[in-house]
Amino acid sequence: MRIIVCVKQICQVYARSGMDPRSWFVAPEDKVYRVNPFDEAALQLAAKVKGALARTEIRLLTLGPLIAEAELRRGVAMAGADELIQLVSQTAPDPWAKSLILARAVKMIGADLVLCGKEALDTRHGQVGAFLARHLEVPFVSSIKNLEISPDGATAKVERSARKGVGEIWESPVPAVFSVDIGRDALPYPSNEAKKRAEALPLRIRSFSDEPVPLTTHLGIEPPRPRPIKIPAPDSSLPAFERVGQLFLGSRIEKKGLILSGTPESQVEGIVSFLRDHSLLK
């Protein structure tokens, strides 16, 4: 059985500690480049099938530039993947076009099962899997958490999460496309040997001469409203405009302040000396 896992490399913005509104307060250190966690869950299920079913191979398919190659290779190690394929596309397509590119690649490689994350942490479209199934004209189940392939490799039993805590069990013939949600089991931990093998795995690059046409057009981004980590009361000596500005600037406002700790006596003394220092007390 050949499983293709579609993996997206994402740039996860985990904080907004910058000062520049033009970059939406995202400083360079606020990003980590990694593999979409839902895709990691897909890799985990693929590895599970590989462990249970003899003669299973896993191919890892990624679309777009290598922004997180180290993490991608860690994913290879984690799943014990046999091949790593990068698809290069010139345009920045919409989910429809993306799924078309992926479908072409899948058809070319040939697969019994395609797994992908249920959505990407950065764009959150959650469409590619379903579109892909349509292009390939195979069944699709979304948000699966567990996967079992029958010994003859003809059907798959999947468990998907419906609403809170409710699981649904479905059976589907293969070939099929499943999108994967993060499950209960901890991700596999790659051994040193697996990591080494993954690092040595050659990267196969594929591109297509004719780019698919997107159905929709991406116009722009609405910046997030800055959410400060902690809003200290704005400095009251400043004019209102600047105070509001400070609040909007959000993440980091350096404001002089003193937090007293220690025994009550020492705190009282702290307050008194503060008042004295600011000539509020004679």
Added chain:
Amino acid sequence: MFTAFDPLLIATALLIMVVGTRRRWSFWRKGRSENRPGDWKGLSGYLLFQKKILKGGWGGIAHMVLFWGVLIPLVVIVLAQFAFVMRPGPAHALAFILDLAGAAAMAGVLFFLVRRAARSFKTSGVSSEMPWPAALLFLILLSGFIAQGTRLNLVPAPFWTAPVGWLFSRVSPSSPLALQLAIRLHFFAVLGLFALLPFTSLRHVPAGALNVYYRRKGPRGVLRPVSFEKGPLGAKSTADLTWKQLLEAEACVSCGRCEQNCPAFLSGKKLSPRNLMGKIFKQLEAPESSLAGEAVSLEEIWSCTTCMACVAHCPLYIEPMDKVVDMRRYEILGKGAAPVEARPMLRDLELFGDVNGKGISRRTDWALNLGVPILSATSEQPQVLLWIGCSGAFHPKYRETARNMVKILKRAGVSFAILGGEEGCCGDPARRLGEESLFLDLARKNILRWQRHCFKKIVALCPHCFNTLKNEYPVVAEKMGTEARTEIEVVHASEFLLNIIEGKQITLKYPVKGQAAIHDPCYLGRANGIYAPLRKIVKAIPGLSLRELERSGEKGFCCGGGGGGMWLHETKGVHINGLRAAEIAGSGVGLVSTACPYCLTMLEDGLNALELERPIKVEDIIDIVSGSLG
């Protein structure tokens, strides 16, 4: 007295001993190579005063008297074969000494026999080996005294030259035949003892001495590096251990001192450092059989807190802990079998560089609005670089401690700075869990970042950071080949605080009433031998008095948080922090002072779980000093 056969007998016994010893030594000498300088002075001091052995209470004393009680007569009797002519005075004195030495050895042997018998009734886990050496020694001494008693009956000598012998003469026959018999028995038993030496726990005499000769010199808290080029990655079987590690197994006498102080064992986990050494010993002859995961179960491997109590208490300088770590390395690096509970933390370390997965952007949030200078490439060299650690940066309670440290430093007029986002996890949790490659990654990143900045001294809040930066980074830096900054001095916050208190840079004015106990963090105390600052600081706080816990100092009991314990679940037995909390609650103090974020959390949890009527506060020494700051 000698018959013509005797030299032959002696030669046979010695031959058996030599051949047996050579066979045994061939096992441990097959271990992987390791560079260990020997130390004659250390060994002779060890044998002469037996300080380390004496720490074990009565057992230590019994060993001491037995050691000298056997050695002195042995030397005298060997010398006596050269037929010295002695005047009666010295001869009598010598007889007296021999008599006393024999009596001492007898007492020692009896102690060991009785203790052994008592233990085999109490616990099922004592070594299965029969106590042949002790029984033989007993026979030797008994026959010796009977011979002496019989001789005194035949040829009377002044009572004082052999008081114990005289006692035996009361119950001994007075016939030359009996004398001959007793002497023969004595002689054969001695030969037997020599011949048996390599085959019984007596092998600890040569192997133990050798192990002491090659013992570790530096601080205990440094783990053996892994060679990723040459391997092996951790220890799957005894074949992956170094000769020194195997020699330790050969030397272990199964005395159980390690186990009696092991928090994992005492809290009902399957791990016992004594059993562990026994298992390795059993596999010495079959180095290919599997150790990690088979002979030593996963439960044993993952319940160690790397507290080093076993290392500190072993009278033979055996270090059971490093074998546990080596097996962990095999589990993680070799098999990718990291414990499930610890995986998210390890992943956070990989992605974000801290154990909480908050990321470097949030690393200075604790210092918001405090005006803490962050070191940049252009800033002036501060007196000290404050190393906050993941806990200081992210743990809600320990952040307060970090702030208090800032307050103290400001009050003391010390120029300081932090690295801010340039500080990453030191790598201790990864390393103690066996994830050596992640540790190296984190350590190398930190070392490279250090090179961009100008500072000479690091003050670390957390003892784990302290130990890693101070003792382990130099080893990593050396291997990196960069001009690693070895001139950096690393001190722990408690040492630094004591310094500024003693230098009168701050005054401790406000009293803290009551009694404080001290919980010694393993990585400050046992790993680095730093015990005094905490005590001196507590005594310097007005109003506060110190009350030592039963298990403190070198004997201090782990909180359960080290070695990744913070992230692992204790599923068997009781919780380690619960044991410690109960001990603290029993001591009647109102405050426990420690100096480690893990201890702080673990003890607080443990004490809360006790639901005491009068809750006991747990505070870092920094918080206590800051509260009393004038």
